[in-house]
Amino acid sequence: MTKIEKARGAAARLVESPPGWLERLRADEGPVALGVTWLDAAAISDEEDGVFDGIMHTEATAEYVREHRPHMVRVASGPQYAGMNGLEGEAAWYVDMRRPERLLLAPSSSYPPFLWIPAGDTVDGMRGALGGLFPSPKPTRVTLPKTARGFMGYAGQIGVPNVYSGEFVPIDGLELDRYYTMNTFTELSSWGSAIIDDPYPDEFVPPIQMMAAARDFKKQSPGVPAMTWRTAASGSYLSIEAHQGRLFVAEARYRPSPNPQVIEEMNAEFGSTFPTDLPVDVVGALIGFDFRPLDLWERELAVEEEPGHILGKMEIAVALAHGDLDAVDRLRPYFRHDAPGVRAALMNFALAYNLDSLLEELVLTETEEEIAEQLHRILDEGTGNSHPDIFEEGAAWDEDDEFEEDDEDE
Incomplete structure (x- = not known):
């Protein structure tokens, strides 16, 4: 049976025999107050979520998506949330027809299932799943109380897929920005270490004006060069730092997630070492990289x-x-x-x-x-700074290094 046939069969079973708890939730005004809109039977039957997520999957995470996604049936959408420059995102709610006793919240339909948040079968459960997501106003540096830092790998030994060819290329500022532009977990543009807080406006700005402003936003201060993005669902800050011209560190500034079981289960499934209180969008943005804390x-x-x-x-x-x-x-x-x-x-x-x-x-x-x-x-x-800015295009690794996609960390 193909993935499409599995997905259609799962949707047909839900439409023909919806769980009683789902029917009760549909009749409740509580989800509407949360910004949730239920799909009718026709929409459920016709729904075909794509699986392209712009993620640099490992073999294990890609196989997980292939195995589990066809069994997931989307039953609701919302709330909507504001991204940068007037763009909007939208959450999605699913039922796993192998375990049809609860809802699962995906902050976006392009999130892989291992980052979906269990929401139970009640309005309180849905509210709890939404906890920490879609904050308004968006948090600033001083209102993001926790910091987590992890080693990602060495320059010349890790890379990102080029958005045009799909081939892995060494990391520099241009390739990172391209990767995260296509990534579902972050807002579109980054800023450099010379900027303390997210400088981008929420309201629409004409592209020409935005490009001019972004050049100033990407400047680096003396010391360790870094590129920072705001994550799309939790509003956290994700920075990638380049140390001594040879190794990469990721830093997340965030509000602790009230749903740590999601990352606990992900760590157990894939052998990863993410702090369990990280928001799911921060972890999603780091899939494909190591994150080994101090x-x-x-x-x-x-x-x-x-x-x-x-x-x-x-x-x-x-x-x-x-x-x-x-x-x-x-x-x-x-x-x-x-x-x-x-x-x-x-x-x-x-x-x-x-x-x-x-x-x-x-x-x-x-x-x-x-x-x-x-x-x-x-x-x-007097001491000085010795961290070259390898985020400059083409400067990500020394000419004597050999870029290898599958190298293991020491």
Whole structure:
């Protein structure tokens, strides 16, 4: 049986014998107050949601969609929500005809089923599923109370599909913007690290004016270059940072999701390591990338003995600790490694992030004269920034690196 035949059969079964709880909800005024519009029998029978979602699926997530999507029957739409520049999105509600005892909420019909939110069979359940989504007004940086950071991979070893050819290409600013323009989880345009808050207006702006403004919005400040997008459903901020010209870190600023079971089940299904309180649109925007938080690296560092591996893990850990003084403090013991060569390399990591206070502590305990002199010279001259802007088109990786689509992280 084809996927289309499965989908039509599932819809026919629901139309012929709808669950009693669904009939009760249809007669209730509560869903209407939430902005939900029920589909009639004809619309359910004719509904054929496409599965194109613009996502950089893994083999496992793509197979999950192929297996599960044909059994899902859309029964309602809404609420609608405002995107950037006057564009609108719309939520969708489904019944899984293998388990027709509850509704499932998709913030958009193009979300994969593993990111749909269980909504039970009551108005309260629907309201709970909508919790944290479609905020009005949209949150700003200071009203997004939580931060999650994860290592995505190395430049030259990860990429994104080119929107024209579909082939994987190294990451730069142009390719990332193109990818997220096609991605269902983010609003259309990004801004650079020189901009603190979302600079884009909600109301319609003529394209020519928007293009002119966007050039200024994408500027980078000294330090770690970053590109940030607002996510479409929760209004979170998703930043992708380029550290030391060689590795990528994702940072999410968000309001904790009241439905953590969705990400818990996704992590269990795919072996991913996303914080479970992340909103589903943040996680969706990171599908296809690794997201390995600092606590995983700290656990590995605690038992690591090989100096080269310590340096590799510390380079990632220090990048993930950027902006978090408590995290930097937890990493301090590693900067006092017994081997002088390791200490010297770690000193360069501290230098890259302007960790002057840490360098001042290290110079007091350094026993190697050459390293101590170098530390004194650095502190006398002042620390600088050493993070090239690899978001410039074509600058994503060193010419000596080899771009490989399927490389594993170290």
